[in-house]
Amino acid sequence: MTEEEVACLGKSRFYTRSTARRRSREIRREGGPRLRPYECEFCGLHHLGHRPGHATYLRHGQPIQETTK
Numbered sequence: 001m002t003e004e005e006v007a008c009l010g011k012s013r014f015y016t017r018s019t020a021r022r023r024s025r026e027i028r029r030e031g032g033p034r035l036r037p038y039e040c041e042f043c044g045l046h047h048l049g050h051r052p053g054h055a056t057y058l059r060h061g062q063p064i065q066e067t068t069k
C-alpha cells in the first residue's frame with residue numbers, strides 16, 4: 001500500500017476546509033475518533049485523518065497497518 005493510497009484514495013474528500021472541519025465535529029459528536037482536516041498533496045482536496053505518513057489509519061472501521069517493508 002502506497003502513501004497515496006493510505007492518505008488519499010481510501011478517504012472521503014472535502015472540497016473546502018470548512019466542510020471537512022464540520023464533518024470532523026460530527027464524527028466527534030457521534031463518539032468517533034478525533035480527526036484532523038488536512039489538505040491533500042495528491043488530489044488537492046481535503047481529507048480527515050491523521051497526518052499523512054502516520055502508521056495506522058482507520059478505513060471501513062478497521063484499523064489497517066501501513067506496510068512499507
Ligand SMILES: [Zn+2]
Pocket residue numbers: 007008009040041042043044045047
Ligand atoms: Zn487526496
